[in-house]
Every structure is written in structure tokens, then in C-alpha cells.
Amino acid sequence: MLTQIWVIARKELRLWLQQPANLVVILLVPFLFIWIMGAVFGSSGMPTVAVFAVNLDSGTNAARVLSALQDSPNLEVQLVSDRAEADRRVGQGERMAAVVIPAGFSEAVLTDSGAALELIVDPARNERASIVTGLVNAALAPQLVDAEVARGVNRGIASLLTSQDNLAGMETGVLQEFLTAAFQGVVASQVQSAVEDPLVSLNLQPVGEGPSTESLPSLMEFLVPGYTLMFAFFLVSQLATTIVEERAEGTLRRLLSTPASKAAILAGKFLPYAVIASLQILFVFFVSSLFFDFSLGSSPLALAAVILPIAAVIAALGILIAALARTTGQSSGLTILIVLILAIASGAMSPNIAVPGLQWLTPHFWAIRGFQNIITREMGLSGALQPAAVLTGMALLFFGLAVWRFRFED
Amino acid sequence: MNLLAILKNDLRQLTRDIPQLAVLFLMPLAFILPIGFALGGGDGYGLRSDNRRISLPVVSYDSGASAEELRASLEESFMVENWFTAQQIEAAGLAADPDCQTPGPACFERTARRMVGQQQRSALIIIPADFSQRIADGQKTEITLVYDPGGDSTRLMQIEGVLKGAAVKLSVTHSVNAGFDQLQSLSAVAPEEMQTELEDGLNTQPAADQQPAIRLETVQPANYTLKKLPDTFQQTIPGYTVMYVFFLVDYLSGAVRDEKRNGTFKRLLSMPVRPASLLGGKLLAAFVIGMLQVLVMFAIGAAVFGMNLGTQYFALFLLTAALVCAATAIGLAAATVPGLSSGLVPMLIIAALLGGCMFPIDLMPPFLRTLSHLVPHSWALEGFLALIVRGQGLSAVLPQIGVLLAFAAGFFFLAVRRFDFED
Structure with a gap:
């Protein structure tokens, strides 16, 4: 079973890498977005x-x-x-x-x-x-x-x-x-x-027991996690479209004739995209920390504890949409709808227009909360646990629904 | 089969495709509605003039003049809270707290800290007991800003900025007074006949009606045609409308791609239809959708939010038509580039950002402002603002219409050269 999943996953990954446009969208576009926002607001948050x-x-x-x-x-x-x-x-x-x-x-x-x-x-x-x-x-x-x-x-x-x-x-x-x-x-x-040297000076104190700080968290630390997630979710569209195309061409049906089970085939589709999503988030964070006033927190383990489940949510959602959509037009329409609505409702796209109540249902919200707990609140692993648990639950739910509703032929 | 029949067919297909319809018509609303209802206006980046909605607890252990002055300057910018109700204290879980048995700043501080910790407030401010006294004595003192490090950074920066300004103002006022005191002691060494006059002069209070030496008066440009000030929606809805009209690019290129994959084009080619009219039907359908999109957005803006559309309906129609033509042509061109499909929407978002759909181009650094002219969004948006908000007429937006049509012609030319019915 594991070898079957691996074979399918390796083939998926190779196919994905053959499309240079995919790489551009996933790696370059989020960086461009963050760069424009950074150029406008600077690190002071004050535009020119x-x-x-x-x-x-x-x-x-x-x-x-x-x-x-x-x-x-x-x-x-x-x-x-x-x-x-x-x-x-x-x-x-x-x-x-x-x-x-x-x-x-x-x-x-x-x-x-x-x-x-x-x-x-x-x-x-x-x-x-x-x-x-x-x-x-x-x-x-x-x-x-x-x-x-x-x-x-x-x-x-x-x-x-x-x-x-x-x-x-x-x-x-x-x-x-x-x-x-x-x-x-x-x-x-x-x-x-x-x-x-004003008589009255300002003492900045993070709430809780922490020591006073030199400066407030930077605007980038506040914005980058949301923007990264917004673009990471476009992988959902790439994955869903690939699967729907394969179904239309009949490749999926052929896979069924191999000894691989339905769940193993879907896991083979799931894995490479979860890996790509993890790497993408890591890449954008890392590049942002090089170019902007953005820190990665002090706990790589905690960071991984949030990145892995949110990547799993992305890949599972892609398969779920492929299960629901019949044509590539539908899958691309559906994903844009989902990707943008989630990005807006969660506050990932612009933090001041989050929809209260609805944002609790979005994976973005929990992932952003996890990243902020780690990066700005410096809570370490304990700050990652609750978001990681919620995200793992979402990933399992999406994957379960996808396996249940998935059709291998039109 | 003529153009009209193809158009009818395409539109009929679309009405069966619920996700596509939702993207084209509901998505834009998803943007506007939270802005409209949750915030009562604004652009999502905290750039609104009205920041009074930010609640800011100010805990003061001092009732002196400087503490009151500080509180007053904070009240100009925020909704300053001076006390919490019993319910709020109970909700924070502090009803049984020893500090809260008698009402006072200690209980207020504990409650405020708890609320910041629970992310119900962005920050709180603490003014120490000897604040005013120390300033009067020319000694250093400190205000504490307790904040949630994971909270909205734009708000925190606003609070920090206002607080720093108020602190500098207090310090400067003190030192100006100290400077004048110094002058007074200097006058002791002046020639005797000058001394009394000089002291009298330095003790003279400014006239009661004295205005600040420099003040800023905000005015409208002269000869301005619009009497009514524009509302939030007039400034934000056109931006999101333009952004979403360009999602047609994704719709159209997806539709063309699907037809090619299904081989419908090839099949239709065997019928007595010219390829151009076949494609023409697709383009016309996209054009109709785009016009409807703008109509729906503006109609909802007007009906739900009372957005004023101005009076220049004919110019509005022409501008919209030019905009939709540009989006359609770009969509057709995009369909001829292989492997682009999944990247289109992210690219369209970047273009919208660059084109000023999400926040005004004026806030961009010069090189980005120059770049913004490269995307059609900026031209369309500029045109809409001129017509709807500035109340200008058709002649004012002719350049914008011209540029949009040039975009349309350019991309159409590219698309036709590259388009291949057979592949």
C-alpha cells in the first residue's frame, strides 16, 4: 500500500514540476504581493x-x-x-x-x-x-x-x-x-x-509576563502569514484542476484497474501537494525574513506543528473539490470562490475586514492564529497546539468527505 | 448558426454552471458586504479617518493636569475607556478578585490586562501616580503601553503614534515654559530701566482669541462641480468592481480551453460557421456578463448602501463597455498561452493591487505608481472615480476610455495571431 502511494505521489510531483507556471504562481506571486504591500506601508505602517x-x-x-x-x-x-x-x-x-x-x-x-x-x-x-x-x-x-x-x-x-x-x-x-x-x-x-529626549517616555509591554520590548511587532509580522496562506490556497485550484482533467481524459479510471485502493490513490494525490504547500509556506516565510522585518519565531518545531496540518488542509480541500466538480471550468470556478471567500472571511487578505463568527470556520484563521502565537506572541509549542489540533481535524474531515464522494469516471 | 445563436448558447451554458456564476456575481459582494456591514465603511487597511471605534482603556493613577491633557489628546483619536461596568468585570472573570472588591484603577487595570490577554482589546495605557507632578518638576516619567503582540499591528502602530505625539507635546510645552522662565531670570541682568518692562512683557498672557501660529485648513478644489461629499462606497465599490470584472479573463480563457479540450471547436468547424463568428459568440457572451457584473455591483451599491452614481450615465456606460472589452480581449489572449490557467487568478489579484483597486495609488512609492499605469485596472478605476465621485463628464474620461480600448485592441490582435482552432 505504501509503495503504491509513493509511486503515485512521485508521478504527481514530477507532473507538477513540469509546469513552470505552477512554480511562478506558488513562489513568485505571493512574494510580489508582499513586496508591494511592504513598499507601500514600509516597516512603520505609514504610507508615503x-x-x-x-x-x-x-x-x-x-x-x-x-x-x-x-x-x-x-x-x-x-x-x-x-x-x-x-x-x-x-x-x-x-x-x-x-x-x-x-x-x-x-x-x-x-x-x-x-x-x-x-x-x-x-x-x-x-x-x-x-x-x-x-x-x-x-x-x-x-x-x-x-x-x-x-x-x-x-x-x-x-x-x-x-x-x-x-x-x-x-x-x-x-x-x-x-x-x-x-x-x-x-x-x-x-x-x-x-x-x-522627551520627559515622557513610552514603555512597551507585551501583555502577560514578558519583559518590555524595544518596539512593537512589525507590520510585516502581522501581514505576511495571511498573505502567504491566501496564495498557498491556490494550490487547491492546481490540484483540483489536475484531477478533473485526468478524469476527463480517463487516466483516473485506468488507475483503478491497478491493485491500488481508492484511498491509496487519493493519498498519492494528497501527499505531493501537502509537501509542496509546506515548502511554499516555508519558502515565503524564509524569503520574507531575509528581505522584510519578519521573524520566524524561536521554535522551528512549533512552526512545523502549524505548517504541516495547514498544508494537509490545502491538499485535502483540493481533492474534495475535485470530488465535487465535474468540469475544469467548475473546479476552477469553485476553487476561486472558496480560496477568495476564505481569504476574505478569515482576514488573511485584509485583516480589518474579517467576518466575525465566520472566520472561526476558516482554516486560514487558525493557521494565522498559530503563526502569530509563535512569531509575535512567542509562545512556542504551546501556542501551536490548539491551532494544530483544529487544522488536523479540518484536514481529516475534508479528506474523509473526499474519499466518500470521489468518482473515478464521468 | 449565427452569432446571436452562439451567444444564446453560451449564456445558457453559463446559467447551468453555478460555481462560475457565483464567482462572477457573488464574489464581488463577498468583498463589499463585510466592508459595508461589519465596519460601516472603510478599505480594510485601517486607513479610514474614523478611528474612534478603537476602544482604548486608559488607566490613570494620577488626576493631575498633565494626565488629563494626555487623556484628552487620546480622546481625539480613540474611544477612550475610563472604567468598566460590573458586567464587563464579571465577564473578564474578575468579580471575586481582591483588587476588584473596591472600584478603583487597580481593578480597572487588572480587567483591562485580562481583556487584552483575551484579545478583546488591542492595548491599554497606564499613567503612573506621580505623572503630572514629575512633569511639573521637569523630571522624567513613563507611560506604559500594554499590548497584545499578536493583535492588529496597524491599530497598535496608530496607538503608539498618537501616544508618542502626545508625550512629545507634553514635554515640549514644559520646556517652552521653562525657556520663558529662563528668559525671566536673564532679564535680571538687563539694564534697570528695561527690567520692569521686560518682566511685564514676559508675563503678558496671549490674547484670549489667539489662534495657533500655523494651522491647516482643508478645502475642496476651486470650481468643484459636485456639491455632495462622496461616501465610502463611492470610493471602494468601483475598486472591487474593476477587480472582479477582470476575473472575466479567467472565465473566458477557461471556457475557450474547455471547448478546445472537448473538441467542440473542431466539430463546429465542419459546420457552415466561420471560426471568427464562433469565437465572436464566446467574446460577446463574456462581454454581456461583464456589463451585467458592473450593473449588478453598482445596482446593489446604490440600492443597499445608497451609493450615489452621479449623473453621467452615458459616459458611465461607455467607460464600462471599454473596460469589459479590455477584460474580454485579455481573456482571449490568455487562452492562447498554454499552462497559464491556474496562475491567472493570482496574477489578476496582483494586477488589481497594483491598479489601485484595494488601496489608492497615491499611497504607493513613485516606481509602483509608474508601474500601475501598465495595468488596465488603474485606468478604469480612475475613470469611474472621475464620473461617479468627481462628477466630471464624458470629455474628462476620454483618455481612460481610449487607453482601455487600446488595451483591448492590442490583446485582441495578439490573441487572433496566436489563436489556433485546431490544437
Whole structure:
């Protein structure tokens, strides 16, 4: 029996490897997906936003604000010459927003009513406007402190300057410049040290008994397991389509005439795909750990305890779908349906739109929970046990249903 | 047999193929419905402006001014919880806990920690007892963020970011005040006639109606045509619609492949039908399905979620037609590439991601933004947004329609050159 399974499995594996497209889909595509997400969100989870900027003021405050915007790591600033152009191009959706520094900005900063920067936002994307306002405000924070200080200093020396127009033989204008610069220097150095080494620091503590950490788990550690699983499940489609094609060509029927039992034949189909799925998940994890801020946890055994049963679920599901579908069109339609619905409902595709309740039924959910227990929660083998048990149950259920419903000919 | 009969036949076949129908029509809904109902809007990547739904327990052992200021700045971004109800404490299994016999921050902290451990909250924040006093004295102090390491990382980053900003703000305010105090002591060395004036000046409070020195005002572009602000669905439904229309590529190439395998093409070739009209029927069927897909998606968007479709129906029709033509032609071309079938859907997902269907292209780094022009998705989406959201007319989307038709023509040309009825 074991030799029969092995012979069938080896043949399957060889056939799979003969299709270069399979390898591309399974290994390259998930990596591409993760790479794009990584390029967008970076390790900070903050995307970079491209905006236009218009400077209609020639003063130094305006110039400082503009260079603060240009220096911001999360803003990609493109200068345009006038406001009408910014209005037009944002209105057409070329960029999400434009920052306008209006004429008279530099002087207005020092008045009681302050100065306003205008942010022209494309209403088509007003949902995401908060990202732009957040990033612009962050870039402006040091300028704002500077401006407040300058204003405070001006206020402080205003009465002095109005009471006497000639102090210690100096022109008031010269005196004002000198005092402002001197005072600003004092306050600014205080502020600088407050920004660099704030009085209030943040202690990051994982819940439970663990020690404090330097940083939060990276975005990649959160996203990569889900994306990997989403694409690993496309193996379901490859397996199901292969079997349905073989049935249509009559190859399956011929297998029945060999002494191999029905279950042995199906196990021979199951094994190579379970192996491929395991290797795929390992490969994507490994490459992600090389290129992105992604760790593999400290327990290889625990990792294996989750990878093996989820790979078994993938292979068993492939056979189950082949048992239910009659044509390749159906099997490919059915798998896309299942693969995508599972990926969405479980939260593997985008964690914020998981369907509560339904996600408990998806293998993805349990596998992701297992990977997170191991990778970010660092629970080791104990964190893998419950997900592994649920996944093994699912794999057995799918395989059992498949053996029961499987037909070897049309 | 004419084109229409072939079309009718293809469509009839499709209605018998339930999984295919489900992929083409139900799948897109599977995307929209969770977004619509579970979250009341958003894009699934936590980029929404409304983050108030994130509940954040803030345990404060201090009632001083700085602690209150910190709490206030957190309240701007999150739904701050200051206390749990007796039911919540009981649900956490802490009703009999010694800490919880008298209500107080200790019980609150224990309950919050338990809830974070059980993944009911992402994190909790602890403000120590001497927080405000230490800041007033210029001494270092610490806020603790207790978090679930396996929790939603985007939320945790948001909380960390807001907290860091608030901490820096508190520190800066303190040091600005300290700086002014320093100035005051400096004024002691000033010439005597200046001293009183200077001190008076430094003690002057800012005018009550004083505005921040720099503020940011959000405005709409001038001469904007749309009066009503767009809703979430206008911004997300077109993206998913475009993504799913391109799943036609998989449907069509699968259908052509099946026909070839069954030898139906060869058989039909012996009949008095030209091969081109045979294929034409298939293409027409795919075209009709694509148009229906968009119709269904938009109709459900409008009926269930009250999504506004704008007023440019004719332009909308032309754009949709161009989009479906492009998807159909690519599907036909895909059918001529052997061994591609199982890889199509993953590739279509990547193309949709790149084309801005899942999150806006503006958030991509420049090289990806350039690359996004290579996929038809970005053009179609841009067109839909212009018509539905920006309320622009046909003339505004002519470039998009043109590019989509060029995609269609290019792939159709490729497909026809490579297509082989006999193989």
C-alpha cells in the first residue's frame, strides 16, 4: 500500500514540476504581493503620500515650512507654480492633495490670528484625507513650535519696544531683531532637547509576563502569514484542476484497474501537494525574513506543528473539490470562490475586514492564529497546539468527505 | 448558426454552471458586504479617518493636569475607556478578585490586562501616580503601553503614534515654559530701566482669541462641480468592481480551453460557421456578463448602501463597455498561452493591487505608481472615480476610455495571431 502511494505521489510531483507556471504562481506571486504591500506601508505602517505644493509667499517662514514638508520622509512633494494649477490637477485626481502656502504667510504667523496653510484635498478621496493632514501636521510640528516661540518673544518685548523708541542708544528695529534671535535661541534649544529626549517616555509591554520590548511587532509580522496562506490556497485550484482533467481524459479510471485502493490513490494525490504547500509556506516565510522585518519565531518545531496540518488542509480541500466538480471550468470556478471567500472571511487578505463568527470556520484563521502565537506572541509549542489540533481535524474531515464522494469516471 | 445563436448558447451554458456564476456575481459582494456591514465603511487597511471605534482603556493613577491633557489628546483619536461596568468585570472573570472588591484603577487595570490577554482589546495605557507632578518638576516619567503582540499591528502602530505625539507635546510645552522662565531670570541682568518692562512683557498672557501660529485648513478644489461629499462606497465599490470584472479573463480563457479540450471547436468547424463568428459568440457572451457584473455591483451599491452614481450615465456606460472589452480581449489572449490557467487568478489579484483597486495609488512609492499605469485596472478605476465621485463628464474620461480600448485592441490582435482552432 505504501509503495503504491509513493509511486503515485512521485508521478504527481514530477507532473507538477513540469509546469513552470505552477512554480511562478506558488513562489513568485505571493512574494510580489508582499513586496508591494511592504513598499507601500514600509516597516512603520505609514504610507508615503505624493502631494503638490504651491508657495505664494516669499518670506522666510514660508520657505522653512516648504523645506520641512520636502524633508518629511512620508511626503513626496512636487512643486507647482500657482494655485489654479494645483486646484485643477487635484480636482482631476492627479494627486490626493496640494498644500498651499498663501501670500503673506510669513507675516501672519506672528499675528494673534496666526497663519493658515491650505490643504486642497481631492473630494474623491476625502476618506483618506486624514492621512495627508496627519503627515503634513507631523512635518510642521517643529515649525509650529518655532513660530509659537517667536510669537511669544514678540509679545514679551512688545511693551518694552513701544514704551521707549530708543533703548541704550539702539534703534528699536535692530533691538527687536537681536532680542528675538537671542530669546528664540534659548527657547529653541530647550525645545530641541524636549523633542530629542522627551520627559515622557513610552514603555512597551507585551501583555502577560514578558519583559518590555524595544518596539512593537512589525507590520510585516502581522501581514505576511495571511498573505502567504491566501496564495498557498491556490494550490487547491492546481490540484483540483489536475484531477478533473485526468478524469476527463480517463487516466483516473485506468488507475483503478491497478491493485491500488481508492484511498491509496487519493493519498498519492494528497501527499505531493501537502509537501509542496509546506515548502511554499516555508519558502515565503524564509524569503520574507531575509528581505522584510519578519521573524520566524524561536521554535522551528512549533512552526512545523502549524505548517504541516495547514498544508494537509490545502491538499485535502483540493481533492474534495475535485470530488465535487465535474468540469475544469467548475473546479476552477469553485476553487476561486472558496480560496477568495476564505481569504476574505478569515482576514488573511485584509485583516480589518474579517467576518466575525465566520472566520472561526476558516482554516486560514487558525493557521494565522498559530503563526502569530509563535512569531509575535512567542509562545512556542504551546501556542501551536490548539491551532494544530483544529487544522488536523479540518484536514481529516475534508479528506474523509473526499474519499466518500470521489468518482473515478464521468 | 449565427452569432446571436452562439451567444444564446453560451449564456445558457453559463446559467447551468453555478460555481462560475457565483464567482462572477457573488464574489464581488463577498468583498463589499463585510466592508459595508461589519465596519460601516472603510478599505480594510485601517486607513479610514474614523478611528474612534478603537476602544482604548486608559488607566490613570494620577488626576493631575498633565494626565488629563494626555487623556484628552487620546480622546481625539480613540474611544477612550475610563472604567468598566460590573458586567464587563464579571465577564473578564474578575468579580471575586481582591483588587476588584473596591472600584478603583487597580481593578480597572487588572480587567483591562485580562481583556487584552483575551484579545478583546488591542492595548491599554497606564499613567503612573506621580505623572503630572514629575512633569511639573521637569523630571522624567513613563507611560506604559500594554499590548497584545499578536493583535492588529496597524491599530497598535496608530496607538503608539498618537501616544508618542502626545508625550512629545507634553514635554515640549514644559520646556517652552521653562525657556520663558529662563528668559525671566536673564532679564535680571538687563539694564534697570528695561527690567520692569521686560518682566511685564514676559508675563503678558496671549490674547484670549489667539489662534495657533500655523494651522491647516482643508478645502475642496476651486470650481468643484459636485456639491455632495462622496461616501465610502463611492470610493471602494468601483475598486472591487474593476477587480472582479477582470476575473472575466479567467472565465473566458477557461471556457475557450474547455471547448478546445472537448473538441467542440473542431466539430463546429465542419459546420457552415466561420471560426471568427464562433469565437465572436464566446467574446460577446463574456462581454454581456461583464456589463451585467458592473450593473449588478453598482445596482446593489446604490440600492443597499445608497451609493450615489452621479449623473453621467452615458459616459458611465461607455467607460464600462471599454473596460469589459479590455477584460474580454485579455481573456482571449490568455487562452492562447498554454499552462497559464491556474496562475491567472493570482496574477489578476496582483494586477488589481497594483491598479489601485484595494488601496489608492497615491499611497504607493513613485516606481509602483509608474508601474500601475501598465495595468488596465488603474485606468478604469480612475475613470469611474472621475464620473461617479468627481462628477466630471464624458470629455474628462476620454483618455481612460481610449487607453482601455487600446488595451483591448492590442490583446485582441495578439490573441487572433496566436489563436489556433485546431490544437
